[in-house]
Each structure stands twice: as structure tokens, then as C-alpha cells.
Amino acid sequence: MGRMNFRAAVFAVLLSPVIVFGQGPEREAGSVSGNLQMLWQSYSEDALIGAIVPPEKSGFNAFGNLIYQQGGFSAGMRYESYLNAVLGFPGRFKGSGIGYRYARYADPSGKIDFTLGNFYEQFGSGMILRSYEERALGIDNALDGVRLIIRPIEGIEMKALYGRQRLDFDSRLINGPGIVRAVDGTIDMNGLFANRGGYDWKTKISLGASFVSKFQEGGTISKDSLILLLPENIGAWSYRLDLQRSGWSAGLEYSGKVNDPNADNGYTYRNGEALLFNLGYTRRGLGFSFNAKTVDNMSFRSDRNVLLFDLPINYIPAITQQHTYNLAATLYPYATVISGESSASAELFYNIPKGSLIGGKYGTTVSMNFAAANGLDTTQLSGEDELVYGYERNSWGFGPSKFVRDFNVQISRKVSKKFKWKYTYYNLEFNTLATPVTTTFKGIVYADIHVLETQIRTRKRQSLRTEFQALFTEQDKGDWATVLAEYTWSPHWFLSVVDQYNFGNSNSNSRVHYLFGAVGRIDGPHRLSIGYGKRREGIFCIGGVCRAVPASNGFEVNFTSSF
Amino acid sequence: MKTQILHGGLTLTLIAAFTTCSWAQTLPTVQLKNMAGEAISTGDLVTAGSPTLICFWATWCSPCKRELNNYAELYEDWQDETGVRIVAVSIDDQRSIRRVAPYVNSVLWDYDVLLDPNKDFARAMQVVNVPHTFLVNGEGEIVWQHNNYSDGDEEEVYEQLLKWAE
Numbered sequence: 001m002g003r004m005n006f007r008a009a010v011f012a013v014l015l016s017p018v019i020v021f022g023q024g025p026e027r028e029a030g031s032v033s034g035n036l037q038m039l040w041q042s043y044s045e046d047a048l049i050g051a052i053v054p055p056e057k058s059g060f061n062a063f064g065n066l067i068y069q070q071g072g073f074s075a076g077m078r079y080e081s082y083l084n085a086v087l088g089f090p091g092r093f094k095g096s097g098i099g100y101r102y103a104r105y106a107d108p109s110g111k112i113d114f115t116l117g118n119f120y121e122q123f124g125s126g127m128i129l130r131s132y133e134e135r136a137l138g139i140d141n142a143l144d145g146v147r148l149i150i151r152p153i154e155g156i157e158m159k160a161l162y163g164r165q166r167l168d169f170d171s172r173l174i175n176g177p178g179i180v181r182a183v184d185g186t187i188d189m190n191g192l193f194a195n196r197g198g199y200d201w202k203t204k205i206s207l208g209a210s211f212v213s214k215f216q217e218g219g220t221i222s223k224d225s226l227i228l229l230l231p232e233n234i235g236a237w238s239y240r241l242d243l244q245r246s247g248w249s250a251g252l253e254y255s256g257k258v259n260d261p262n263a264d265n266g267y268t269y270r271n272g273e274a275l276l277f278n279l280g281y282t283r284r285g286l287g288f289s290f291n292a293k294t295v296d297n298m299s300f301r302s303d304r305n306v307l308l309f310d311l312p313i314n315y316i317p318a319i320t321q322q323h324t325y326n327l328a329a330t331l332y333p334y335a336t337v338i339s340g341e342s343s344a345s346a347e348l349f350y351n352i353p354k355g356s357l358i359g360g361k362y363g364t365t366v367s368m369n370f371a372a373a374n375g376l377d378t379t380q381l382s383g384e385d386e387l388v389y390g391y392e393r394n395s396w397g398f399g400p401s402k403f404v405r406d407f408n409v410q411i412s413r414k415v416s417k418k419f420k421w422k423y424t425y426y427n428l429e430f431n432t433l434a435t436p437v438t439t440t441f442k443g444i445v446y447a448d449i450h451v452l453e454t455q456i457r458t459r460k461r462q463s464l465r466t467e468f469q470a471l472f473t474e475q476d477k478g479d480w481a482t483v484l485a486e487y488t489w490s491p492h493w494f495l496s497v498v499d500q501y502n503f504g505n506s507n508s509n510s511r512v513h514y515l516f517g518a519v520g521r522i523d524g525p526h527r528l529s530i531g532y533g534k535r536r537e538g539i540f541c542i543g544g545v546c547r548a549v550p551a552s553n554g555f556e557v558n559f560t561s562s563f
Numbered sequence: 564m565k566t567q568i569l570h571g572g573l574t575l576t577l578i579a580a581f582t583t584c585s586w587a588q589t590l591p592t593v594q595l596k597n598m599a600g601e602a603i604s605t606g607d608l609v610t611a612g613s614p615t616l617i618c619f620w621a622t623w624c625s626p627c628k629r630e631l632n633n634y635a636e637l638y639e640d641w642q643d644e645t646g647v648r649i650v651a652v653s654i655d656d657q658r659s660i661r662r663v664a665p666y667v668n669s670v671l672w673d674y675d676v677l678l679d680p681n682k683d684f685a686r687a688m689q690v691v692n693v694p695h696t697f698l699v700n701g702e703g704e705i706v707w708q709h710n711n712y713s714d715g716d717e718e719e720v721y722e723q724l725l726k727w728a729e
Contacts, residue, residue: 031588031589033588033688033689034689035689035690035691037691065686065689067687067689069589069591072592074687106592108606110592110594120681120682120683120686122657122680122681125657126656130657132656132681132682133682135691136692188602191602204599204600204601206600242600244599244600249600249664278661280661280664280665282664282665283668284668284671285668285669285671286665286668286669287664287665287666287668287669288665289661289662289665291661315656315657317656317658317659321659322622322623322658322659323623324623324624324625347662348665349665349666349668349669350669351668351669351671363671365669365670367666367669455629455714457714457715460715461714461715461718462715463713463714463715465714488713488714488715490713490714490715490716490718490719491709491711491713491715491716491719494711522709522711522713524707524708524709524710525695525708525709525710526710527710560691560710562689562690562691562695562708562710563588563689
């Protein structure tokens with residue numbers, strides 16, 4: 001009964017703004033919006049590609065979001081179903097229920113913004129705090145608690161939050177054991193000094209600082225003869241500076257973390273550190289950027305004993321570009337080595353003007369990207385020090401162990417109103433020991449990838465797009481080819497066929513075709529697609545995040561809608 | 564007993580709230596930044612009396628880039644005829660956010676570009692995947708949307724723009 005009372009009281013508090021604002025003199029009409037996503041897959045056995053059939057023979061995921069908004073008040077929830085979860089999703093997600101709910105008041109002036117319940121948040125670049133979702137990958141570390149954002153005067157933003165993080169779903173949201181407490185402040189100097197000409201300063205300056213602390217009950221661990229106490233409160237901090245001036249931009253961020261023995265670092269007591277730098281220049285027709293990043297022991301989770309996608313408090317994205325073409329994107333996608341890496345990347349975009357000799361009638365766009373990451377430059381400690389601290393870092397620079405090299409160049413050209421093409425070349429060196437994306441090869445994969453994409457407008461509102469991709473390598477599974485053809489009837493229909501063929505596999509029995517066809521209809525915000533075929537085991541990425549999916553064979557029905 | 568009263572009251576409040584609410588989605592207010600690092604409130608995007616096209620995209624999303632590149636060739640004409648303003652909202656996260664400005668400049672877009680790295684605005688707009696395009700009328704109401712892009716969709720967009728331009 002006491003529990004029920006408490007729940008009712010919480011709900012009353014959550015909903016009280018509805019009542020209060022509903023009674024205001026300037027009564028604003030509320031609005032409701034929502035969306036729905038459903039994914040159904042059937043499974044047939046295919047020993048050749050390693051596709052297995054779970055006992056339930058099919059997988060079903062569904063999500064429905066609902067947001068009620070009235071003036072500055074909003075309340076929302078997400079209903080989730082995993083009956084059972086489709087393959088590739090965290091298999092422990094089970095049942096149906098509410099996995100996310102919140103009430104929020106954001107004053108229209110922007111000065112006050114508070115949330116009770118679940119929320120997503122990012123401080124600065126996310127180096128010490130980012131809660132986010134990639135629903136299609138099953139990734140979600142939403143915080144559940146209270147968040148307050150205050151913008152007291154122009155140019156100043158302060159955030160404070162308390163919460164626990166989403167870990168699991170079993171007919172309801174299940175949070176992890178640790179508590180996350182955090183504050184962040186940002187000063188936009190131009191806004192702050194607006195009345196002293198700040199807006200007009202040629203240089204835009206923004207400063208920020210964050211502090212994040214987690215609490216988890218401690219205990220002891222033993223290493224050889226040592227019995228070590230596990231710290232219960234672990235703090236991390238970050239300082240950032242961003243500058244912009246007439247096309248130039250520069251950013252610097254430094255983060256640190258006190259000793260945090262956890263499963264990622266082998267329960268060592270070394271402090272964590274990270275340094276980020278970026279420099280860019282851009283003007284019409286041209287863009288250049290340089291990024292450098294060293295992260296050392298910055299795995300930060302609200303449960304010291306979990307790994308992979310569970311309960312990360314921070315987000316450390318990979319230095320390499322997120323590729324879009326299937327062979328480049330899904331066979332060897334790089335992910336940050338969370339225990340530590342030094343990395344750098346440079347990129348150039350250029351538009352060869354239209355009408356010029358090389359630019360052609362419509363202009364030509366060229367881009368080049370190079371990214372490199374190595375292990376840290378460290379010295380291994382010895383004896384007891386090694387057990388407790390592991391290693392010592394000598395510099396922020398590259399260590400001897402190569403993790404990845406990724407060079408790519410892309411040329412994109414429109415030939416006529418009806419015909420466009422795009423060619424991309426990739427040169428890749430990928431250490432599968434650093435990022436274990438394959439079980440069939442350990443070491444460095446050297447690969448060349450060529451992709452030619454064409455697009456032809458066949459008739460009014462109809463178009464044919466094709467992709468011809470080839471990946472050549474002596475290592476791992478050898479050479480691959482992908483052919484894709486997609487025909488669209490705007491604005492309602494599409495038909496696509498894709499075949500991936502492992503033609504260069506040294507084992508001739510494994511030279512398999514993965515053929516997949518799909519047809520779909522779009523009606524404004526509603527989209528239905530039905531596909532059938534084989535899906536290769538591989539890495540499925542959305543945005544900056546990737547997850548491994550197993551091979552499967554069968555039907556797939558996808559429906560999304562929003563209103 | 565107290566609980567029952569509370570639950571009853573809450574249910575009534577909810578029913579009251581939902582019966583007085585409209586089902587037309589209005590533009591939610593979220594604080595974002597543009598490529599120059601300036602704070603922009605999404606509530607200020609709408610120009611009274613003119614339509615606004617809000618396109619969610621990302622540098623890693625090919626159909627999104629095709630869509631916005633195709634609109635770019637028509638944008639001047641659209642602006643003259645309908646007064647439309649195109650706002651391209653990038654959902655690139657920290658991994659690729661630094662690519663947005665160089666890319667936008669290399670393809671010569673004249674759109675207002677906003678950065679939504681943690682998808683706060685996308686979530687408030689019920690965006691499931693990109694590209695997702697919304698047409699907002701001069702009163703800030705979402706009057707049309709499309710979740711996908713195929714070559715030729717710009718013709719439907721143009722028809723909608725003509726319909727909603729005053």
C-alpha cells in the first residue's frame with residue numbers, strides 16, 4: 001500500500017503541470033505526437049552461412065513512442081515489445097512494457113528546463129557523459145532520474161542531473177546498479193558579452209567544464225597476494241574550449257578520471273586521461289579538417305563489472321569515417337579501442353566549379369579522408385605495480401601497435417539531368433586483434449575497395465540506382481563483390497535487390513552468394529517494406545555505433561510510422 | 564482509498580487533457596546550435612506566413628544527401644515562388660559532426676543547417692530514421708511529412724509547397 005501511495009504521488013507530481021497549465025489564463029491547446037516501429041523476421045536454417053533457427057522460429061521487435069505536449073510541458077513514454085527479440089539484438093530483452101517515460105517542463109524562454117524520469121543527455125563531446133539511443137541496434141543507456149537545465153542569463157547554460165542508467169528490459173525497464181551524478185557548465189562568451197559587442201566579435205569563443213561522479217557499492221578484489229579495496233565513488237572531469245573565426249574553427253578538450261578498476265581495464269587502479277584536438281577551415285566550395293584524439297583508460301560505466309554496450313556513461317567515437325557502402329561499412333568497421341588508443345584523421349572536401357574544364361557542366365565534388373589509430377605509447381610496469389597500475393604512458397603520441405589505417409577518396413559527378421555517378425576508392429589496413437570483427441583471421445587485413453555508384457532517371461519520377469562494389473584482400477575471407485540495383489517510383493514505391501558474393505574465399509565451399517530482395521511502399525510518414533533472402537554475419541552500423549549481427553535467412557517485414 | 568482517489572483524479576485529468584488536445588503536431592521547441600556555434604531555438608525557425616521545410620539528414624546517410632543535393636538545384640526557384648526556407652538538421656553524432664560544415668560547403672548548400680548530435684529535436688519530432696522531411700506552415704503546424712527519399716520526390720514537395728504557400 002505504501003508503495004502504491006508513493007507511485008500515485010509520483011504520478012500526481014509528474015502530471016501536475018498538465019493541471020496547472022490547463023488552468024492558465026492563456027490556455028494553449030495540447031498536442032499529441034507519436035511513432036511506431038515494427039520489425040518481424042522469420043528464420044530458416046542455412047548451414048552454409050551459419051544461419052540458425054531459434055526455437056520460436058521468428059523474431060519480433062516493436063516500439064511505440066507517444067509524446068503529449070502543452071506549452072512548455074511535455075510527457076512521453078515508449079512501449080517496447082520483444083517477442084522474442086530479433087537476432088542480433090540483445091537476446092536478454094524480453095516481453096512487452098514501458099521502457100522509457102518522462103515528464104518535462106521547458107520554459108519557452110529557455111531559462112528553466114527540468115525532466116523527471118528518463119532522459120538523454122550529452123555534455124560537450126560526450127567524452128565523460130553521453131546517454132543516447134540507437135534503437136535499431138538495441139543500444140540505449142538512458143538515464144532515469146532528474147535533470148535540471150538553467151540558462152540564467154544569455155550565454156550561460158548549467159546542467160545538473162542525478163540518475164541510474166538503463167541496462168536491460170524484461171517487460172519493464174531495468175536500470176543498472178550504479179548512480180550517476182553530474183554537472184556541466186557552458187559559457188558562450190559572445191552571448192555573455194552581447195551588450196559589450198560580444199556578438200560582433202570576429203572570434204566566437206565557448207568554454208565548458210563538466211564533472212561526473214558515479215557511485216557503486218564497493219568490496220575487495222584479490223590479485224595474487226594483494227587484497228585491494230574497490231573505490232565506490234569515481235569522479236571524472238572535462239574542460240573544453242571552442243573557437244571559431246571566419247571559416248576557421250578549433251577545439252580542445254581535456255578529460256580525466258580517477259582510478260576506476262573495472263572489467264575493461266583488468267581491474268587496475270590507473271587514472272584515466274583523454275585529449276582531443278580539432279582544427280578546421282571551410283568556405284564555399286572547400287572544407288578541411290584535422291582531428292587528433294588520445295584516450296587512455298577512459299572506459300567509464302555505472303557498473304564496473306559489465307562490458308561492451310552495457311551501461312557506458314561516456315561515448316568515445318571511432319576516429320575513422322562512418323562508411324556508407326556495404327562492403328566498406330560492414331566487413332571491417334573500426335571501433336575505438338576503449339582501453340586506450342592514439343589516433344588522428346584529416347579530411348578534405350573540394351568542389352571543382354561547374355563550367356570549368358574538369359568540373360563539367362554541373363561541377364564535381366571530391367573528398368579525401370585519412371584516419372589512423374595505434375595503441376598507446378606505454379611502458380609496462382613490473383611486479384606489484386603491474387598488478388595494481390598495469391602500465392605507464394610515455395607520451396600522448398602513437399605507440400608501436402597499429403590498429404587501423406583508412407584512406408579513401410570519392411569523386412562525385414553529375415553528367416546530365418538524367419545521369420550521375422560516384423566513384424570511391426578505399427585503402428584499408430585493419431587489425432582484427434584490436435577490433436575483433438571476425439573470427440576467421442587474427443592480424444592485419446590489407447584491403448582495397450572500389451565502389452561505382454550510378455543513378456539514372458529513367459522516366460518522370462522513376463529512377464534506377466546501382467552500386468558495383470569489390471573488395472580485394474589476401475587475408476581473412478578473401479575477396480568480395482556486391483551488386484545492388486534499386487528502382488524507385490516516386491513518391492510511393494521501391495524495389496531493391498542486393499547480392500554479396502564472397503568470390504575470393506580460399507575455401508571454395510564458402511564462396512557464397514548472399515542475395516536479398518525487398519519491396520516497399522511509402523505513404524508520407526508511413527513506410528512498409530518486405531524483404532526475403534540471406535543476411536550475412538557482420539557488423540551493422542548506424543551513425544557512429546555498430547553492433548554485430550549473426551547470419552540469417554528468411555523473411556523480414558519492417559513498418560515505421562509517425563504522426 | 565487515497566490511492567483510488569488519486570488514480571481516479573489522474574484518469575480524469577488525462578481524459579480532460581487528451582480531449583482538449585489537438586492531433587495536429589506543432590513544432591516542438593528544442594535548443595540547438597548552427598554550424599557557426601550559435602544557439603538556435605527550433606521555435607524560432609518558422610517565418611510567419613511562409614512554409615518551412617525541415618529535413619533530417621546525416622553525413623553517413625546517402626539518400627539524405629541525394630535529397631538535399633537535388634533540392635539545392637531547385638531551392639532558388641522554390642524560394643521565389645513559395646517563400647520556403649529549408650532547414651537541414653544534421654543528426655551526426657560526435658563521430659562525424661566535424662564533417663558537417665566542410666561537407667555542406669563542398670556541395671554548395673544554401674540551407675540553414677542545425678546540429679542535433681544527441682537527437683533531441685529528432686526525438687521530439689518522432690523521427691525514426693533519416694531522411695525524414697517535414698513541411699511546417701506559417702503557423703508552425705506540421706502539415707506534411709515524408710519518411711524516405713527517392714529521386715523525383717521533389718516534385719511532390721513542390722506541389723505541397725505551392726499548396727501551403729500563401
